[in-house]
Amino acid sequence: MDNASGLIQQRYEIQRQLGKNAGRQTLLAYDQQENQQVVIKLLTFDLDFEWDDLKLFEREAETLKALSHPNIPRYLDFFEIDLPDSKQLALIQGYVEGQSLDSYLKSGRIFTEFEIKQLVKSLLNILKYLHGRKPPVIHRDIKPSNIILGDRTGNSIGEVYLVDFGSVQTLATQEGRTVTVVGTYGYMPPEQFGGRAVPASDLYGVGATTIALLTGKHPADLPQQDLRIQFEHAAHFPPMAGLVKWLTQMTEPDLKLRLSSTQAALEALEYAEFNTYKPAPVQPLPTPTFTIVGVAIAQNMGTSCLSGAFFCGLIGTSVFPVLGTLVGAGIGLAVGLTLGLVNGIFLGLVTRLGFYPLTDARLHRQVVANISTVLVSSIGAVLLLIALAIVESENGIDPVRTKLFVLFLGVPIVVIAGLAARLSGRSFAQ
Structure with missing residues (x-):
C-alpha cells in the first residue's frame, strides 16, 4: 500500500472506512483500472491476529469466488500486501449500493407487513441458491446489518442483497474438524453456540431479522420463554396469525421442530393459517x-x-x-x-x-x-x-x-x- 497516495496496488484509491474490528478493516475504494467502486476487506497479521481469523478470511474469499448471484457481492481479487512491519491479506469484492436494514431500523423506519414479506421472500431466495450449492453454503450471520436494501421502485421494496460472508461455512468443512463459533447474539440459533451450523440455522437468522423489522428492537432485547422469542406484544402493528406462526417455527430453538429448508419456509409463508407445516414431497409428473x-x-x-x-x-x-x-x-x-x-x-x-x-x-x-x-x-x-x-x-x-x-x-x-x-x-x- 502506498500511504502517500492512498492507493493499494497502485490501483485502488481508498475513499473511506466502512468498518473495523480486531485485525480487520473494511474499506470503500475506487478501482481506477475498472472505473468502479469496490469494497476491500483487509486482514492484518499484527498483535491481534488469530489463526481462526485467517481460516475464516480465506474461506470467505474461496466461497465468494465460487458464487455467482446478482444479489451477492462479486469476488474480484485476492492478494497479499507487504507492509514495513507486518503483512496484510486483501479481498476485493463488488460494492453493493444501498442502505443496510440496520441503519433503517436505527432511523426509526417502520416496515409494513407487505414489505416485510417481500423482503423475506427475496432473502430466502438468496439462501435457496446458497443452500442448493454442493456442498451447501451456510452464511451463519444473517442479521439486519448484513442485508442491504437497494433503491425502491414503485410498490416494490427494492433489491435485497446479502453481504459479509466472513462467517460463511460449508457442511463439508464441519466434518471431522473443529468448528469456530461465529454469529451474532440474538440472531444466532442455539446449535451455533455449540459450533454446529446447518441450513436451518440461517432460517433462524431470517426469522430473528423479521422479528427485528416487525418490532424495531434487537431480538436479544425481547423477553424469552424456553428460549423462544416473545415478540407479538412488541410489534408495531398486530401481525396476522399466519405470520406469527411462521415466525415461531422459523425461530424454534429445537432444530428438529424448526422449518428445515428455504423451500419449506417459502411455501409456509404462502399460507395464511397453518399449525405445523409439513411441505408435501415433490412428485414428478407421471404423465406423458x-x-x-x-x-x-x-x-x-x-x-x-x-x-x-x-x-x-x-x-x-x-x-x-x-x-x-x-x-x-x-x-x-x-x-x-x-x-x-x-x-x-x-x-x-x-x-x-x-x-x-x-x-x-x-x-x-x-x-x-x-x-x-x-x-x-x-x-x-x-x-x-x-x-x-x-x-x-x-x-x-x-x-x-x-x-x-x-x-x-x-x-x-x-x-x-x-x-x-x-x-x-x-x-x-x-
Whole structure:
C-alpha cells in the first residue's frame, strides 16, 4: 500500500472506512483500472491476529469466488500486501449500493407487513441458491446489518442483497474438524453456540431479522420463554396469525421442530393459517406429453365454451331477446371452442417443456395463468380488429353504427375471454 497516495496496488484509491474490528478493516475504494467502486476487506497479521481469523478470511474469499448471484457481492481479487512491519491479506469484492436494514431500523423506519414479506421472500431466495450449492453454503450471520436494501421502485421494496460472508461455512468443512463459533447474539440459533451450523440455522437468522423489522428492537432485547422469542406484544402493528406462526417455527430453538429448508419456509409463508407445516414431497409428473396437453385442452375448451356461450348469450339478449340470445350463445360457443383449443395446446406444451418434473407449483400456476390471460386476450383483440376491418370493406351498411355495434359486443367478449382463460389456466395448474 502506498500511504502517500492512498492507493493499494497502485490501483485502488481508498475513499473511506466502512468498518473495523480486531485485525480487520473494511474499506470503500475506487478501482481506477475498472472505473468502479469496490469494497476491500483487509486482514492484518499484527498483535491481534488469530489463526481462526485467517481460516475464516480465506474461506470467505474461496466461497465468494465460487458464487455467482446478482444479489451477492462479486469476488474480484485476492492478494497479499507487504507492509514495513507486518503483512496484510486483501479481498476485493463488488460494492453493493444501498442502505443496510440496520441503519433503517436505527432511523426509526417502520416496515409494513407487505414489505416485510417481500423482503423475506427475496432473502430466502438468496439462501435457496446458497443452500442448493454442493456442498451447501451456510452464511451463519444473517442479521439486519448484513442485508442491504437497494433503491425502491414503485410498490416494490427494492433489491435485497446479502453481504459479509466472513462467517460463511460449508457442511463439508464441519466434518471431522473443529468448528469456530461465529454469529451474532440474538440472531444466532442455539446449535451455533455449540459450533454446529446447518441450513436451518440461517432460517433462524431470517426469522430473528423479521422479528427485528416487525418490532424495531434487537431480538436479544425481547423477553424469552424456553428460549423462544416473545415478540407479538412488541410489534408495531398486530401481525396476522399466519405470520406469527411462521415466525415461531422459523425461530424454534429445537432444530428438529424448526422449518428445515428455504423451500419449506417459502411455501409456509404462502399460507395464511397453518399449525405445523409439513411441505408435501415433490412428485414428478407421471404423465406423458400427449396426456398433459390433452388435459390442458379439455380443461380450457370446457371452461371457454361454457363462459363464452353464457356471456355472449347475455350480451345478445340485451340487443335482441330470444334470437339475439341464441345467436350470441352460438358465437360465444364457437369463439370459446377455438380459443380454448389454442390455449390448451399452448399451456400443455409450456407445462411439459418448462415445468417437467413439477418442482415449483406456485411458479407454474402464476406462469400458466398469465400466459392464458395474455394469449386469449391478444387473439380476441386480433379477431375484433379483423371484424372491424370487414365492416369497413362492406358496402351498403352504415360503417359507424355497425362498428359501434361490433365494439359493443366485441370488447366485453375479449375482456371476459381473458378473465375466463385466466381462471381456466389456474384450474388446469391446480
